[in-house]
Amino acid sequence: MAKKDLGSDRVALAKKQAQAQVRAQERRTAVIWVVIGVVLVALFAALVAYIVRQSDVAAVGSGDQSTPAVASENYGFPVGSTGVVGEGLDDSRVRVDIYLDFMCPICGIFEETQGPTLDQLRADGTADVYYHPVSILDRTSQNTEFSTRSASAAALIAQESPDRFLDFLKAMFANRPEENTTGLTDAKIQAIAAAAGVPEDVVAKIPDHAYSSWVRSATEQASVDGMKGTPTVAINGVMQDAQANPDDLNWSAEGALLKFVQDAAGK
Amino acid sequence: MPQPATVEGASTLTRWRLVQPWISLLVRLAMGIIMIAAAVPKMMDVDESVRAVRAYRLLPEVVVPFFGTALPYFEFVFGLVLIVGVFVRWSAILWLALMAVFVFGVAWAWAKGYSIDCGCFGGGGDIAEGTTDYPGHMLERAGFVSLGVFLLVFPRTAISLDAWMRGESLVAASRPK
Numbered sequence: 001m002a003k004k005d006l007g008s009d010r011v012a013l014a015k016k017q018a019q020a021q022v023r024a025q026e027r028r029t030a031v032i033w034v035v036i037g038v039v040l041v042a043l044f045a046a047l048v049a050y051i052v053r054q055s056d057v058a059a060v061g062s063g064d065q066s067t068p069a070v071a072s073e074n075y076g077f078p079v080g081s082t083g084v085v086g087e088g089l090d091d092s093r094v095r096v097d098i099y100l101d102f103m104c105p106i107c108g109i110f111e112e113t114q115g116p117t118l119d120q121l122r123a124d125g126t127a128d129v130y131y132h133p134v135s136i137l138d139r140t141s142q143n144t145e146f147s148t149r150s151a152s153a154a155a156l157i158a159q160e161s162p163d164r165f166l167d168f169l170k171a172m173f174a175n176r177p178e179e180n181t182t183g184l185t186d187a188k189i190q191a192i193a194a195a196a197g198v199p200e201d202v203v204a205k206i207p208d209h210a211y212s213s214w215v216r217s218a219t220e221q222a223s224v225d226g227m228k229g230t231p232t233v234a235i236n237g238v239m240q241d242a243q244a245n246p247d248d249l250n251w252s253a254e255g256a257l258l259k260f261v262q263d264a265a266g267k
Numbered sequence: 268m269p270q271p272a273t274v275e276g277a278s279t280l281t282r283w284r285l286v287q288p289w290i291s292l293l294v295r296l297a298m299g300i301i302m303i304a305a306a307v308p309k310m311m312d313v314d315e316s317v318r319a320v321r322a323y324r325l326l327p328e329v330v331v332p333f334f335g336t337a338l339p340y341f342e343f344v345f346g347l348v349l350i351v352g353v354f355v356r357w358s359a360i361l362w363l364a365l366m367a368v369f370v371f372g373v374a375w376a377w378a379k380g381y382s383i384d385c386g387c388f389g390g391g392g393d394i395a396e397g398t399t400d401y402p403g404h405m406l407e408r409a410g411f412v413s414l415g416v417f418l419l420v421f422p423r424t425a426i427s428l429d430a431w432m433r434g435e436s437l438v439a440a441s442r443p444k
Contacts, residue, residue: 046337223318243382
């Protein structure tokens with residue numbers, strides 16, 4: 001009797017263990033499928049996000065997007081000797097591309113310290129300056145997308161009030177909001193534009209943000225072209241990065257910009 | 268007398284066996300939270316994520332937009348996997364492999380003299396010259412690597428899907444025999 005009991009106990013135990021093993025295997029299989037499922041869903045979501053983004057960024061010129069006709073192929077606003085966007089340009093001059101974000105503190109310093117030099121080089125016919133307002137600092141304006149809104153306003157003014165573009169740009173930097181604030185409201189941007197002499201009908205269009213998706217594409221293109229944050233200066237199409245390349249322009253050194261551009265012009 | 272010493276040694280070991288799954292749990296959760304903290308800001312600003320990837324100048328342009336878009340989704344799912352504690356040992360290996368790739372990227376940027384903010388937790392890409400904190404960043408990476416190594420050595424964690432899968436107790440330290 002005792003012997004038989006022991007035997008059946010052993011059988012029962014073995015059976016129990018086998019069942020536990022089968023259950024563990026089942027759970028394992030289920031978990032593997034769930035993990036695979038979640039990974040596939042994430043992959044699908046990433047693909048959708050990618051496709052949507054590609055079509056958004058590439059929408060320029062497709063007719064879905066407002067494009068300022070005055071902008072150059074690489075999304076800059078060219079200013080020649082007359083100080084008016086799209087006027088007085090000459091391909092034989094040195095080409096200076098400036099990439100800027102209206103919230104970027106160093107762009108403010110650049111405008112303050114180098115703006116007069118650029119104006120001088122432009123006015124005396126040494127260089128044409130291509131201004132690229134981009135939006136790389138939207139994340140620092142507490143979800144108000146100040147960089148995009150301000151760049152969109154700049155695009156609007158470049159297109160519809162080209163003789164006021166430079167004044168607007170300077171006034172915007174004079175009123176530059178600090179990073180990690182809400183930036184300037186549209187009303188404030190409008191007031192700055194009005195004070196810079198932009199006509200009333202153009203000022204009224206600023207809150208439409210008509211060029212915001214163009215600004216997004218411009219920012220993407222600038223990045224593709226090798227823009228290294230803001231401000232970035234390109235001389236004759238070559239992005240300058242003094243830290244990586246000692247021969248490049250280091251604009252923060254006194255008089256460096258003037259000398260570099262004059263050298264490039266062969267003066 | 269050698270005997271008390273042995274007893275003490277055994278009790279230390281026992282205590283470690285009891286405590287280790289809970290330490291591993293903390294490590295695992297920290298890693299999961301780090302992954303998700305890295306993923307969310309990138310998902311909120313995909314353009315920024317793409318620019319950050321591009322700024323390393325390591326990948327060809329054709330794959331940069333997809334890589335920059337998909338990376339946060341991958342990080343998010345990996346963070347979830349870590350938090351629920353499924354395939355913990357493999358997760359630790361994947362974590363270390365990822366860190367190897369990221370450290371290589373940052374070392375590359377450093378060596379090339381690029382002014383780069385790693386973009387690890389969103390933001391980033393290129394930044395103003397002279398503000399890149401490469402040593403600080405490498406120190407942070409070293410911390411992340413040690414987390415991964417710990418989990419690789421002690422992958423048994425409390426309250427894990429792994430334990431549930433094996434039919435083990437979620438809170439008990441040792442495997443039932």
